[in-house]
Amino acid sequence: MDVLSFETEVRQLIGLQQEGEYWDFKKEWHQNKADLLHDIICMANNVSNQDGLIIIGVDEENDYSICDVINDPNRRKTQDIVSFLREKKFAGGIRPTAYVQPVTLWKKTIDIIVIRNDRNTPYYLTEQYQGVFANNIYARIMDTNTPKNASADINIIEKLWKKRFGIDATALDRALLFLQKPYDWVDSNDGKKFYKYAPEFTLEDIQAEDGRDGYEFYLFNQCDSRPRWYDINIYHHQTLLYSLGGVALDGGRCFTSTPRTDGLSLYKDSYHHWDVSYKYFIKDSIEYTIHQFYITDNMDEELTARQRFLECVLIFETEFERTKFNAFVIGNYERYNIDAFSDRLPHFPDLEGYNMDAFKKDYLQSQLLQQMLKDFRS
Numbered sequence: 001m002d003v004l005s006f007e008t009e010v011r012q013l014i015g016l017q018q019e020g021e022y023w024d025f026k027k028e029w030h031q032n033k034a035d036l037l038h039d040i041i042c043m044a045n046n047v048s049n050q051d052g053l054i055i056i057g058v059d060e061e062n063d064y065s066i067c068d069v070i071n072d073p074n075r076r077k078t079q080d081i082v083s084f085l086r087e088k089k090f091a092g093g094i095r096p097t098a099y100v101q102p103v104t105l106w107k108k109t110i111d112i113i114v115i116r117n118d119r120n121t122p123y124y125l126t127e128q129y130q131g132v133f134a135n136n137i138y139a140r141i142m143d144t145n146t147p148k149n150a151s152a153d154i155n156i157i158e159k160l161w162k163k164r165f166g167i168d169a170t171a172l173d174r175a176l177l178f179l180q181k182p183y184d185w186v187d188s189n190d191g192k193k194f195y196k197y198a199p200e201f202t203l204e205d206i207q208a209e210d211g212r213d214g215y216e217f218y219l220f221n222q223c224d225s226r227p228r229w230y231d232i233n234i235y236h237h238q239t240l241l242y243s244l245g246g247v248a249l250d251g252g253r254c255f256t257s258t259p260r261t262d263g264l265s266l267y268k269d270s271y272h273h274w275d276v277s278y279k280y281f282i283k284d285s286i287e288y289t290i291h292q293f294y295i296t297d298n299m300d301e302e303l304t305a306r307q308r309f310l311e312c313v314l315i316f317e318t319e320f321e322r323t324k325f326n327a328f329v330i331g332n333y334e335r336y337n338i339d340a341f342s343d344r345l346p347h348f349p350d351l352e353g354y355n356m357d358a359f360k361k362d363y364l365q366s367q368l369l370q371q372m373l374k375d376f377r378s
Contacts, residue, residue, distance in 0.1 A: 003327065006101065007103050010053070010055060010105070010110075010112060011105065013055065014064055017064045019060075021046055021047070021048045021140060021142050021143065022046045022051070022052050022053060023052070023053040023055060024052075024054050024055065024140075024145075025055050025058040025064070026054060026056045026057075027057070027058065027059045027060070027067055028074070029056055029069060029072045029074035029076065029111070030074060032130075033084070033130070034129060034132050034148075036084070037088065037132050038131075038132050038138060038145065038148055039054055039145065040052075040081075040098060041124070041125075041132070041138045042140045042145040042146060043096075043115040043140055044096035044121070044123045045137065045140065045152070045160055046117075047139065047141070047156060047159050048140075049117060050117055051115060051116055052114070052115035052117070053113070053114060053115075054113040054115070055110060055112050056069055056110060056111045056112070056113065057069045057108070057109070057110030058110065066106055066110060067110075068108040069109055069111050070109045076100060076111075077100055078098075080100075081098050081099065081113065082098070082099075085098065088125060088127075088129055089125055090124070090126065091123070091125070091126050094120045094123070095123070096116070096123055097115070097116040097118065098113055098114060098115045099317075100112070114320075116284075118284075119163055119164055119166065119169075119177060120164060121160040121161075121164050122157060122160035122164070124136060124138070132148055133148065133149065136148070136149075136150065136151045137151045137157050137160070138152065139156050139157075139160065141153075171201075171239070172234070174198075175195075175201050175234050175241055175242075176289055178197075178198065178201055179289050179293050180289060180293075181195075182293045182294075184197060185203070191204060191206075192204040192235075200236055200237050201234075201235070201236055203235070203293075204232070204233050204235070205233075205255065206231055206233070207231075208229040208231050209231060212227075213227055213229070215227055215351065215354060215359065216258075217312065217363045217366070218279060218309055219249070220346050220347070220348050221309075221312065221346040222250040222251075222309075223251070223305075224251035225349070227247070228247065228248035228251075228252065229245065229246070230255075231243055232244050244257055244286060245257065245258035246258060249308075249309055250301070250305035250308075253299065253304075254301075254302045254305035254306045254309065255294045256290075256291045256294055256306070257290035257291045257294075259279040259281050259287060259313045260280055260287060261277060261278070261279055262277065262326075263276060263277035264276045264277075266333055276329065276333065276369070277365070278314055278365065279312060279313045279314070279366070280313060280315065281313060282315075282317075282322065283315065283316065288315070311366075311370070312366045313366075314366075314369060314373055325373060328372065329372055332375075336371070336372065339364075341364050341368055341371075344364075344367050345360060345363060346363075348360055
């Protein structure tokens with residue numbers, strides 16, 4: 001979801017003038033940390049398959065009016081929430097993923113704690129924190145949180161466990177869940193890999209059938225820059241669930257899915273073309289899941305090739321973060337000097353039929369954008 005869509009959704013939820021199964025309103029930031037933790041856990045365990053939203057700065061008792069939180073003494077940033085959750089003892093050491101997104105509505109600032117929807121439910125503590133009890137499974141049901149001194153009903157807990165194990169998921173969602181466990185995949189005699197606990201799920205990587213043999217700029221910082229393109233296919237029984245591109249880097253020492261491509265028009269007169277382009281992964285995407293799947297721990301050469309590849313690829317936590325970064329680039333690109341990164345250029349051979357200067361420009365832009373991403377997050 002992009003920034004505009006997010007703000008539109010928040011406006012619409014406020015306009016409903018009622019709470020719901022994945023959103024909650026607060027007039028101000030929590031004074032009691034146990035209340036904050038309880039609310040986050042409940043939203044992480046909502047059963048709507050949506051990101052949970054704790055919308056802070058909306059007064060339910062005053063016709064859902066907006067209350068500016070800019071001077072709230074208990075106001076928290078994303079890092080505060082992350083650190084707060086990290087200190088708590090969650091089952092399996094797995095914590096909800098949450099971040100704070102400020103939004104300006106009617107010239108007033110409200111904060112939204114976004115709790116990411118994922119398949120690690122149910123979240124619960126193994127050690128009591130103040131009034132939030134260990135082993136109690138709290139959940140968000142309709143517009144109500146489970147009380148601190150209780151657990152959710154058994155049918156809700158069952159739904160949350162089914163979500164974790166992918167029992168309620170589509171075939172593709174189950175495949176992606178299984179692909180997060182690469183050591184549970186086994187090589188078969190036909191060259192495919194299958195998931196040993198559900199062997200009807202298979203994966204193959206085969207040389208690209210369209211005969212593509214072109215270059216990408218990120219190949220040139222490998223010792224062996226020759227292109228080797230593949231198709232990666234995910235199957236359930238004989239049904240092709242998904243197909244995406246792959247590439248063997250550095251003469252086959254490292255294998256990965258290919259990143260996505262996007263670009264930006266920086267100037268009013270260049271709206272019809274990109275002034276800056278980049279390669280990227282988003283952490284909850286199929287491409288990144290497959291990239292992680294092919295990581296091995298047994299070869300230094302593989303590690304080196306992968307690190308060189310990732311020096312050229314931006315990795316975003318969410319699509320929302322990427323859209324915010326795009327806006328940051330548009331507003332700040334002129335403050336950076338691309339020539340400052342020229343010492344990072346690897347050797348570019350003179351390839352017949354290719355514009356090598358264009359490859360060099362793409363490479364330098366990737367290094368500049370990596371720096372901009374660090375600055376954006378700081």
